[in-house]
Structure formats: structure tokens, C-alpha cells
Amino acid sequence: xxxxxxxxxxxxxxxxxxxxxxxxxxNPGVYALLGTNGAGKTTTIRIILGMxxxxxxxxxxxxxxINASDINIGYLxxxxxxxxxxxxxxxxxxxxxxRGMNTSDIKKAIKYWSERLEVEKYVYPDKKKKYMKADQLSxxxxxxxxxxxxxxxxxxxxILDEPLSGLDPVNAExxxxxxxxxxxxxxxxxxxxxxxxxxxxxxxxxxxxxxxNAVLQxxxxxxxxxxxxxxxxxxxxxxxKDIISRFEFANTEYTPDGYSIRLREEEQAMSxxxxxxxxxxxxxxxxxxxxxxxxxxxxxxxxxxEK
Amino acid sequence: xxxxxxxxxxxxxxxxxxxxxxxIIIVTAVLCVLAFASVPMVNHFGASDENxxxxxxxxxxxxxxxxxxxxxxxxxIDKNTDILQDGKYKxxxxxxxxxxxxxxxxxxNTNNIYMMTSVTDRINIEFIYDDNKDITSMDVDEYSDFxxxxxxxxxxxxxxxxxxxxxxxxxxxxxxxxxxxxxxxxGINNSVMMSYICIIIIILTLCGETISTSVAxxxxxxxxxxxxxxxxxIVLISGKVIGVMSVIISQxxxxxxxxxxxxxxxxxxxxxxAIAKYVLNSESMNISFVNVLIVLVTLxxxxxxxxMLAGLAGAAVSRVEALxxxxxxxxxxxxxxxxxxxxxxxxxxxNTLTPKxxxxxxxxxxxxxxxxxxxxxxKVSITIAIAAMTAMVITAIVLVIFVSKVYxxxxxxxxxxxxxxxxxxxxxxxxxxxxxx
Numbered sequence: 001x002x003x004x005x006x007x008x009x010x011x012x013x014x015x016x017x018x019x020x021x022x023x024x025x026x027n028p029g030v031y032a033l034l035g036t037n038g039a040g041k042t043t044t045i046r047i048i049l050g051m052x053x054x055x056x057x058x059x060x061x062x063x064x065x066i067n068a069s070d071i072n073i074g075y076l077x078x079x080x081x082x083x084x085x086x087x088x089x090x091x092x093x094x095x096x097x098x099r100g101m102n103t104s105d106i107k108k109a110i111k112y113w114s115e116r117l118e119v120e121k122y123v124y125p126d127k128k129k130k131y132m133k134a135d136q137l138s139x140x141x142x143x144x145x146x147x148x149x150x151x152x153x154x155x156x157x158x159i160l161d162e163p164l165s166g167l168d169p170v171n172a173e174x175x176x177x178x179x180x181x182x183x184x185x186x187x188x189x190x191x192x193x194x195x196x197x198x199x200x201x202x203x204x205x206x207x208x209x210x211x212x213n214a215v216l217q218x219x220x221x222x223x224x225x226x227x228x229x230x231x232x233x234x235x236x237x238x239x240x241k242d243i244i245s246r247f248e249f250a251n252t253e254y255t256p257d258g259y260s261i262r263l264r265e266e267e268q269a270m271s272x273x274x275x276x277x278x279x280x281x282x283x284x285x286x287x288x289x290x291x292x293x294x295x296x297x298x299x300x301x302x303x304x305x306e307k
Numbered sequence: 308x309x310x311x312x313x314x315x316x317x318x319x320x321x322x323x324x325x326x327x328x329x330x331i332i333i334v335t336a337v338l339c340v341l342a343f344a345s346v347p348m349v350n351h352f353g354a355s356d357e358n359x360x361x362x363x364x365x366x367x368x369x370x371x372x373x374x375x376x377x378x379x380x381x382x383x384i385d386k387n388t389d390i391l392q393d394g395k396y397k398x399x400x401x402x403x404x405x406x407x408x409x410x411x412x413x414x415x416n417t418n419n420i421y422m423m424t425s426v427t428d429r430i431n432i433e434f435i436y437d438d439n440k441d442i443t444s445m446d447v448d449e450y451s452d453f454x455x456x457x458x459x460x461x462x463x464x465x466x467x468x469x470x471x472x473x474x475x476x477x478x479x480x481x482x483x484x485x486x487x488x489x490x491x492x493x494g495i496n497n498s499v500m501m502s503y504i505c506i507i508i509i510i511l512t513l514c515g516e517t518i519s520t521s522v523a524x525x526x527x528x529x530x531x532x533x534x535x536x537x538x539x540x541i542v543l544i545s546g547k548v549i550g551v552m553s554v555i556i557s558q559x560x561x562x563x564x565x566x567x568x569x570x571x572x573x574x575x576x577x578x579x580x581a582i583a584k585y586v587l588n589s590e591s592m593n594i595s596f597v598n599v600l601i602v603l604v605t606l607x608x609x610x611x612x613x614x615m616l617a618g619l620a621g622a623a624v625s626r627v628e629a630l631x632x633x634x635x636x637x638x639x640x641x642x643x644x645x646x647x648x649x650x651x652x653x654x655x656x657x658n659t660l661t662p663k664x665x666x667x668x669x670x671x672x673x674x675x676x677x678x679x680x681x682x683x684x685x686k687v688s689i690t691i692a693i694a695a696m697t698a699m700v701i702t703a704i705v706l707v708i709f710v711s712k713v714y715x716x717x718x719x720x721x722x723x724x725x726x727x728x729x730x731x732x733x734x735x736x737x738x739x740x741x742x743x744x
Binding site: 046049050051052068073075077079080081082083084085086090094095097098099149 | 327
């Protein structure tokens with residue numbers, strides 16, 4: 001069961017924009033595609049959606065070559081798209097029909113989602129029986145309508161390209177709660193985002209892309225574990241500059257909140273702690289932690305760019 | 308879900324939303340008002356024209372000066388030509404000739420016609436005239452109608468039979484018309500021709516602008532990404548072209564209804580006669596199933612050809628504002644087709660069959676402006692009409708295939724406006740991809 005992408009290659013002229021990307025989503029949940037701008041995420045998504053052809057490789061859904069006509073897919077594009085001058089109701093009805101839904105199901109879905117996303121007053125006519133058009137909405141509300149369009153057919157595979165970009169904190173929370181609901185409904189979700197905290201909140205598996213290549217793939221927890229707890233947050237009441245200088249850490253940064261240290265090996269932490277205690281330093285915070293996704297991303301993309 | 312069935316959804320959405328747009332509502336209203344007002348305007352200006360030339364005189368205009376009558380009927384029509392000197396034909400001269408006379412020689416380079424009557428199981432009347440001169444097929448049509456009208460009076464005078472009996476005989480009159488000279492067909496009234504070309508220009512301009520704007524808007528707003536996961540690009544563009552085309556044609560139908568309603572309510576006798584003569588004259592038209600089919604197929608595929616070109620122009624830009632540049636090729640093709648047709652029609656050149664005029668009738672860019680109207684009036688041979696239809700259908704199919712190859716790539720393209728060579732490159736890449744696969 002699930003989605004299997006195997007060694008897909010896409011070229012535009014002589015430029016390879018996706019170079020042998022492979023990954024699999026075997027169980028319901030959220031899979032993250034990460035990468036800088038131009039890394040090939042959107043092209044990969046378009047290939048999965050069958051929007052563009054590719055040179056080689058395969059995309060399989062439930063062990064069969066993917067055919068968008070056989071799967072109920074919901075797609076929230078990175079660049080939001082609505083007809084600016086058409087009424088929202090007309091557009092949602094149109095999108096629903098294109099997904100093969102009948103009028104009554106579309107109306108039910110519109111009612112449910114407009115209430116859930118708190119946009120009834122925009123979707124339904126006002127007192128003067130006038131329908132609102134997309135260009136009369138704020139960017140955030142347009143994004144809500146776009147999410148409605150993506151989820152209107154209760155899709156089994158959902159692709160969200162930068163779902164939270166441009167949203168205020170309140171609406172971002174609303175979107176997150178909807179994504180959690182979809183996860184609970186055992187949907188297969190592919191999410192692309194630059195917001196690493198969002199990815200960490202939802203995703204169990206990731207692929208980091210750079211220049212069309214996969215530079216890191218796998219289960220997020222295992223990736224973090226493989227790095228070890230080599231990050232150390234240290235805050236003391238005394239000046240410890242001399243003590244710190246005695247160690248050869250991978251990286252040391254001083255912030256108003258203390259030191260942020262990248263260890264070369266985990267044992268350096270114990271050595272530093274002993275040294276601080278021997279010098280009677282008053283320790284406020286001494287915390288070892290795994291690297292964040294943000295740090296892993298920066299490191300991997302940086303390494304890839306150096307090659 | 309990506310399928311071919313989305314065509315109806317795309318078509319109906321395009322049709323309804325295009326009709327809802329303020330621009331279309333305003334244009335439709337203006338067209339209807341103009342169509343409704345045109346009849347009173349023609350009446351008004353027509354009336355002032357009558358100060359110098361009264362309508363009766365105009366109606367009495369007759370290009371036929373003399374009729375060479377060869378009466379082989381044996382019932383004595385040649386002895387009763389006075390009955391055929393009535394109304395606008397009162398000054399017409401009749402010369403009785405024997406069947407040994409060469410009819411073509413008699414009428415060649417003259418405004419005279421040759422009329423031969425004979426009787427088989429019915430009364431046969433054959434007309435021969437030179438269409439290189441001033442006599443038109445319309446003149447002969449009118450004169451033959453006049454002869455048919457008068458035939459019962461001639462029969463009554465000869466046989467003394469009742470009018471009821473005459474009505475039965477009247478049905479059995481068989482008319483045959485022939486013309487001599489180099490022409491194989493006779494031209495269409497210039498105002499009818501120019502009106503048709505103008506209507507086609509307006510339809511193609513409105514269609515082209517609406518389609519290209521719609522495609523460019525879907526592309527610039529990125530709605531296209533949502534649409535193409537549900538329907539194939541070719542279904543999308545086809546639904547859009549046919550949807551917009553239907554709206555524009557509906558506009559013209561609405562305007563036509565206004566025009567005829569106005570003619571019925573406001574038209575004076577002259578206007579009604581002109582409409583009956585040039586627009587609703589089914590006798591002067593070649594209304595057969597095959598002909599109507601040929602005309603409809605040519606018209607529809609012609610508009611599809613131009614619609615697809617407009618769709619390509621829309622897909623070649625990333626912003627609606629850049630449409631002006633990409634629509635240049637469309638406009639140039641439209642102008643070339645329309646002006647070539649206008650020149651050939653107004654100069655009368657199209658009435659002579661030469662390789663150039665045959666090419667104009669068949670070549671899709673010009674044929675849309677010429678062939679349908681010439682076919683409707685039966686002024687072009689069925690062979691040429693079929694050839695024009697075939698050429699147009701093939702062009703439409705080739706263009707649809709071409710568009711299907713490049714449209715998909717172009718609609719995701721963001722950047723500078725694509726030029727013709729870029730579009731061809733897209734097409735070549737796509738063909739190469741398919742070959743490699």
C-alpha cells in the first residue's frame with residue numbers, strides 16, 4: 001500500500017531538475033519534501049500528480065503506475081490559484097465537479113469546510129444576495145478557500161506545497177489542526193515547507209533535496225539519533241570564556257542566553273561539565289540535545305553545495 | 308481526477324462565467340441595441356435618399372433590356388408577349404427567334420437574355436444570359452418569378468381555363484437557368500459579403516481576446532495547476548475554446564433576433580424586401596443538407612483553428628498584461644485572411660475561377676471568410692466547398708494535436724513571452740520525448 005517513487009529523473013533541456021529521486025510512503029502519515037528554492041520539490045510534486053512527464057523512473061500508487069484518474073488526490077499548490085473575478089461558490093462547485101463529485105456532495109462538502117475554516121460569510125451570498133469574488137478576500141482567506149478546494153473531495157492522497165506560508169498565527173494553528181485531523185483519518189500526505197518547525201511537528205519521514213538530488217532521506221527521529229546529542233546549551237553566572245577556549249568544539253556561539261555549542265563528540269560534554277564544577281562555576285543551564293531539523297538542513301544543503 | 312470527461316465541466320463553466328462577465332454583458336447589450344436600431348436607421352437614411360430617387364423607381368430597375376424568345380411549346384407563348392410586358396418589365400423588348408439561332412451568340416456581351424419554352428409533362432422554361440455583363444443571377448431569378456406569375460394569365464388567354472386549374476399547371480413549370488462566359492459562378496451582393504466578413508472578424512476578435520485572456524489569467528493566477536491534475540490540458544483548452552465560441556455565437560444570435568424583430572416591427576417595405584432578397588431568400592441560397600453541413604463544419608472548424616491559435620497566444624505569456632505582444636501573430640493572421648477576402652470579393656476577382664481564387668477558397672486563413680457564404684448562396688462548386696472544408700478540418704486537427712503537445716509545457720512556463728520559435732522548440736522537444744519513450 002502507499003506511494004512509491006523510484007529513481008525519477010526530469011530534465012528541462014540539458015538541465016536536470018530532478019535527479020534520481022526515490023522514496024516511499026508505506027503508511028498513512030505526513031512525508032516531508034524539504035529543499036531550498038529550485039531544489040526540485042515542486043517538480044517532484046508535479047510528477048507525482050501526473051502534471052508533467054519525466055525522463056525515467058516510476059511513480060506507483062498501491063504498486064500500480066500512478067494514474068491521477070484512479071486516485072482521489074487533493075492538491076494545495078505553492079502559488080495559490082483562484083479565479084479573481086469569479087464567485088467563490090462557482091469556483092468551488094467547478095473544482096468539485098472536476099473531481100467527479102455530484103452537486104449534492106459538493107454542496108455538503110462546501111458547507112462542512114466553510115464552517116470548519118470559518119469562511120461561510122465569504123462563500124455564501126450576503127444579505128443583498130451577492131456572492132463574493134476571490135479578489136475581494138485577504139491572502140489568508142484565499143488560502144483557506146484553496147485548502148477547501150484541495151480537501152473538498154475527501155482525498156486519500158493529499159499534497160500540500162507550503163501550506164502555512166503567509167498565514168497569521170491564528171490561521172496557521174487552524175491549518176495545523178486540520179492537518180492533524182487528516183492524519184487521524186489515516187490519509188497519505190506529502191508536505192513541502194520551508195518552516196522546519198512545522199515539518200518537525202507533523203512529519204515522521206523526510207527527503208531533503210538540493211539541486212535535484214536527495215541529500216538526506218529517512219525517518220526524522222532516526223536521522224536525529226544518528227547525529228547524537230552533540231548540541232549543548234550552556235548558561236552560567238560566571239565568565240567561562242577561558243574554560244571554553246580550552247576545548248576544541250566543532251562550533252561555539254555566544255548568545256545573550258548563553259553558549260550554544262556543537263560538540264565534536266558526546267564525551268566532550270562530560271569533560272566540560274567536570275571542568276565547570278572543578279572551577280566552582282554556578283551553572284544555570286546545561287542541556288544536551290539532538291540537532292534540530294533546521295540545523296541538519298543547513299548542514300546537508302551546505303555540504304551538498306560544497307561538492 | 309484527470310480524465311476526458313471533464314470537457315463538459317470545463318465547457319459549461321467557461322460558458323457560464325464568460326456570459327456572466329460584465330464585458331460580455333455590455334458587448335451583448337450593445338450588439339443587440341445596434342441590431343435593433345439598425346432597421347430604423349436604414350429606414351431613416353433610406354427615406355432621405357428617396358428625395359432624389361424614389362423607391363418605386365428603384366424597384367423598377369431592370370437590367371434586362373431584351374428577351375430573345377424561342378417558343379417550342381406550341382401553345383403560343385410567343386404570340387402573347389404583351390402579358391410579359393408589365394410592371395418593371397413593361398419596357399422590355401421581345402424578339403421571337405427560331406431554335407436554329409445560336410442562343411449564346413445572341414446574348415454574348417449584351418444585357419439581353421434568351422428564353423426558350425417547351426412542353427414535356429410540364430412547361431419547361433430555360434434562360435441563358437451572359438453573366439459578364441450587368442445581368443445578375445438575382446435579375447434572372449426575379450424575371451423567372453415574374454414569368455411564372457404571368458404564365459396562368461397567358462394560359463388563361465390561350466385556353467380560357469379557370470384560375471384553380473391554372474394553380475395546378477403553375478406547379479408544373481420547370482425553370483432552368485444557364486449562363487455563358489468565363490465565369491463559373493456569379494458573385495454575391497457586395498454588402499452581404501462585407502457584412503459576413505465583418506461578422507466573422509468581430510467573432511474571431513472577440514473569441515480570440517476572450518480565450519487568450521482566459522488562458523493567460525488561469526496561468527498567471529496558477530489556477531491551471533489545480534485544473535490540470537483533474538483534466539488533460541487538451542480537454543481544458545478544447546472546452547475553453549468551444550465554451551467561448553458558444554458565448555460569442557450566442558451573442559450574435561441574440562443580435563440577429565433583435566435585428567429581425569426590429570425589421571418586423573419597424574421595417575418599411577423597402578427594408579423588408581431587402582432582407583427578403585438578400586438574407587432570407589431561400590431560392591437564391593443553396594440550402595441542402597450536404598451544403599449546410601459543409602458550411603457548418605467549415606465555420607466551426609475555422610473558429611476552432613483561430614481559437615487554438617488564441618489559446619497558444621495566451622499560454623505563451625506569464626502575465627495578462629503581456630498578451631498584446633503574444634497576440635500579434637493571431638492578429639496578423641486574422642488581418643491577412645480578412646483583407647485578402649475583402650479584396651478578392653470587392654474587386655470581383657473571386658468570381659473568376661483561377662488558381663489564386665481556388666487557393667483563396669481552400670486555404671484556411673482566407674477560406675473562413677469566403678467559402679461558407681459562397682457555399683450558402685451556391686456560388687462556389689461543391690467540390691471546392693468540400694476541399695475547403697477538408698482543408699479546414701485537417702488544419703483544426705493538426706492544430707489541436709500541435710497545441711496538445713506544446714500547451715502542457717507552456718502552461719507551467721514562467722518568464723518572458725514565448726516567441727513562435729520557442730513554441731516550435733517546445734513542440735519538437737515534446738515530439739522527441741515521445742519518440743525516445
